[in-house]
Amino acid sequence: MNWDDWLEDIIVVVSFALLAWFIVHGARSDRWGRAFRRLGQDRIGIAAGVVIAIYLMLGALETIEIPSGVNGSRSVLDLFSGRVPAEETYSAPLASVSLSTRHPKPLKGWHLLGTDALGKDVLVQTLRACKTALIIGGVTSAIYIPIGALLGIVAGYCRGWIDQIIQYVYTVLYSIPEILLLIAILLAFQYTDVSLFGHAILSPGKSVPKIALALSVTAWITLCRLIRGETMRQTERAYVSAARAMGQSHWNIITQHLLPNVMHLVLISLVLGFSNLVITEAILSYLGVGSPIGTPSWGNMIDGARGELSRDPVVWWTLTSATMALFGLVLSLNIFGDSLRRAFDPRRG
Amino acid sequence: MSLQPLLDIRNLAIHFATETGTVEAVKGISLSLGKAETLAVVGESGSGKSVTGLALTRLLPEPPAVYSSGEILFHGHDVLKMKKEELRALRGARIAYIFQEPSTSLNPVFTIRSQIAEAIRLHRREVKDVDDEVAKHLDLVGIVDARKRMNDYPHQLSGGMQQRAMIAMALSCQPEILVADEPTTALDVTIQAQIIEQLIEIKQRLKMAIILITHNFGIVGDIADRVVVMFRGQIVEEGPTKRVLGNPQHAYTKALIECIPQIGQKRRRLTTIDHEALEAASTLKPVSTS
Numbered sequence: 001m002n003w004d005d006w007l008e009d010i011i012v013v014v015s016f017a018l019l020a021w022f023i024v025h026g027a028r029s030d031r032w033g034r035a036f037r038r039l040g041q042d043r044i045g046i047a048a049g050v051v052i053a054i055y056l057m058l059g060a061l062e063t064i065e066i067p068s069g070v071n072g073s074r075s076v077l078d079l080f081s082g083r084v085p086a087e088e089t090y091s092a093p094l095a096s097v098s099l100s101t102r103h104p105k106p107l108k109g110w111h112l113l114g115t116d117a118l119g120k121d122v123l124v125q126t127l128r129a130c131k132t133a134l135i136i137g138g139v140t141s142a143i144y145i146p147i148g149a150l151l152g153i154v155a156g157y158c159r160g161w162i163d164q165i166i167q168y169v170y171t172v173l174y175s176i177p178e179i180l181l182l183i184a185i186l187l188a189f190q191y192t193d194v195s196l197f198g199h200a201i202l203s204p205g206k207s208v209p210k211i212a213l214a215l216s217v218t219a220w221i222t223l224c225r226l227i228r229g230e231t232m233r234q235t236e237r238a239y240v241s242a243a244r245a246m247g248q249s250h251w252n253i254i255t256q257h258l259l260p261n262v263m264h265l266v267l268i269s270l271v272l273g274f275s276n277l278v279i280t281e282a283i284l285s286y287l288g289v290g291s292p293i294g295t296p297s298w299g300n301m302i303d304g305a306r307g308e309l310s311r312d313p314v315v316w317w318t319l320t321s322a323t324m325a326l327f328g329l330v331l332s333l334n335i336f337g338d339s340l341r342r343a344f345d346p347r348r349g
Numbered sequence: 350m351s352l353q354p355l356l357d358i359r360n361l362a363i364h365f366a367t368e369t370g371t372v373e374a375v376k377g378i379s380l381s382l383g384k385a386e387t388l389a390v391v392g393e394s395g396s397g398k399s400v401t402g403l404a405l406t407r408l409l410p411e412p413p414a415v416y417s418s419g420e421i422l423f424h425g426h427d428v429l430k431m432k433k434e435e436l437r438a439l440r441g442a443r444i445a446y447i448f449q450e451p452s453t454s455l456n457p458v459f460t461i462r463s464q465i466a467e468a469i470r471l472h473r474r475e476v477k478d479v480d481d482e483v484a485k486h487l488d489l490v491g492i493v494d495a496r497k498r499m500n501d502y503p504h505q506l507s508g509g510m511q512q513r514a515m516i517a518m519a520l521s522c523q524p525e526i527l528v529a530d531e532p533t534t535a536l537d538v539t540i541q542a543q544i545i546e547q548l549i550e551i552k553q554r555l556k557m558a559i560i561l562i563t564h565n566f567g568i569v570g571d572i573a574d575r576v577v578v579m580f581r582g583q584i585v586e587e588g589p590t591k592r593v594l595g596n597p598q599h600a601y602t603k604a605l606i607e608c609i610p611q612i613g614q615k616r617r618r619l620t621t622i623d624h625e626a627l628e629a630a631s632t633l634k635p636v637s638t639s
Contacts, residue, residue, distance in 0.1 A: 245446040247438065248471065260456075260458045
């Protein structure tokens with residue numbers, strides 16, 4: 001079994017485990033309990049949270065596979081949308097005939113958001129693309145946030161040669177144009193074949209988790225620089241010396257004292273970075289090194305739709321659906337992130 | 350007094366090696382502290398008094414700080430030769446600190462309860478009811494309604510209350526020496542008096558040794574048993590508080606005492622220290638009458 005396949009299952013399991021941990025931890029900790037109560041009063045925040053939950057549900061529905069047919073499996077979402085018939089070519093939203101000036105043919109089914117060049121229902125494609133976006137954003141964040149935050153704090157707190165090494169690494173990476181670096185890494189991944197204990201860890205070809213891996217290589221730099229600066233500022237404050245005078249170890253000071261004080265930056269970076277990651281995926285897909293062909297992704301949809309805008313009559317629905325879906329996710333993430341930050345801010349009475 | 354003092358500093362010298370040159374902060378000082386004794390270390394900014402205080406548990410960042418000579422004996426063990434783990438067990442648990450700025454000495458994102466509880470959990474594992482212990486210590490430093498106030502965040506407390514919380518945190522680990530590094534400098538005068546009174550009360554109740562580092566001779570008289578005057582990294586005068594305040598021997602001590610403004614004194618300007626005249630007049634030889 002390829003690692004790409006089980007990675008997706010692991011992500012679902014880990015995400016739900018994390019969620020459970022958050023709830024259990026939140027119930028115990030006074031600080032979290034307070035934050036949750038405040039969040040409960042924030043209606044816009046809740047609305048944004050619900051929207052995010054819907055996106056997550058769609059992603060989960062597309063990820064969970066159930067056996068179907070002989071030796072095959074289909075995702076739950078696929079099963080639901082199975083009744084939507086495929087057409088031959090473009091058709092406008094709610095149209096009854098296909099989009100062709102010469103030979104308009106009657107459609108087999110009813111499509112709320114029309115169909116694309118291959119006759120696939122745009123709504124179904126948009127919904128299925130949630131999974132790709134969430135995997136790109138989620139996996140990349142799960143890799144780069146801990147690395148960036150930890151290295152940033154360590155660099156800002158320890159100074160000296162440790163700081164210099166970390167700075168050197170990210171300055172070198174930063175000096176290479178990001179897109180070129182990403183392309184180089186992804187191309188390298190395409191031809192790499194790594195096996196461990198007989199299992200293929202990296203098999204040649206394109207895949208979504210590979211994009212996430214490549215994006216993590218560049219994404220931590222901005223966070224690391226941000227956290228390093230803030231940590232330097234915080235380290236100057238007396239509570240760090242007080243903690244040291246109290247006999248706290250360096251590790252405790254980093255995790256117990258400095259991390260909570262830079263956490264708001266991590267949270268903001270996570271939310272703002274998420275949308276950036278989804279957009280970068282779109283760019284990479286356009287350049288031909290992104291998602292494999294056939295993978296539903298908003299990036300692929302937007303890139304495919306660019307050419308269609310010059311048709312007459314204009315095929316606008318693919319671009320609009322994908323953009324709106326992306327917009328909805330990014331907006332609700334932003335609002336929710338802001339609510340979270342406010343809920344955890346002790347300075348609010 | 351027992352033969353072995355609680356703390357014995359012998360010929361301690363500390364310098365800071367920077368890129369632009371070496372700064373000698375402490376130039377071979379010797380002093381000792383007995384059990385339950387209160388020692389005031391007085392001197393102006395840059396006289397090396399804070400550096401000495403921080404050196405007690407090796408809190409100075411090394412580099413740039415270099416301990417070039419001497420020893421700091423705590424119960425007869427040299428702090429300068431201790432391992433990292435031993436130092437961590439020493440800090441907070443046996444020698445605790447209070448710093449100048451109470452507003453930044455407390456971590457802004459945690460309640461004072463969780464901060465004091467953290468200190469107790471770190472050094473006193475045997476304590477079962479941590480909350481009770483926290484409340485007890487907040488009560489000890491004169492915070493009214495401690496059970497309720499301990500759930501406050503630092504920004505919800507006034508400066509004086511923050512400093513009290515800091516003192517409670519330092520006391521919660523039951524240290525043998527409390528190093529108060531300019532504990533009242535950031536506070537206004539009435540609160541200063543309250544904090545000093547609080548320290549006196551604690552000193553009497555807990556029989557703890559206190560090292561009070563200050564530039565202000567005005568607060569020394571009520572609390573200290575002995576005074577050490579530092580000037581440019583050296584001890585210039587040492588003796589019982591009454592004697593030093595009443596009959597200062599060294600020119601610098603006299604100058605410092607004259608700087609305390611007196612009520613009712615008709616003066617247009619406050620007295621300042623003329624360093625050039627001081628250096629010309631004296632050879633900076635230490636005076637000791639203990």
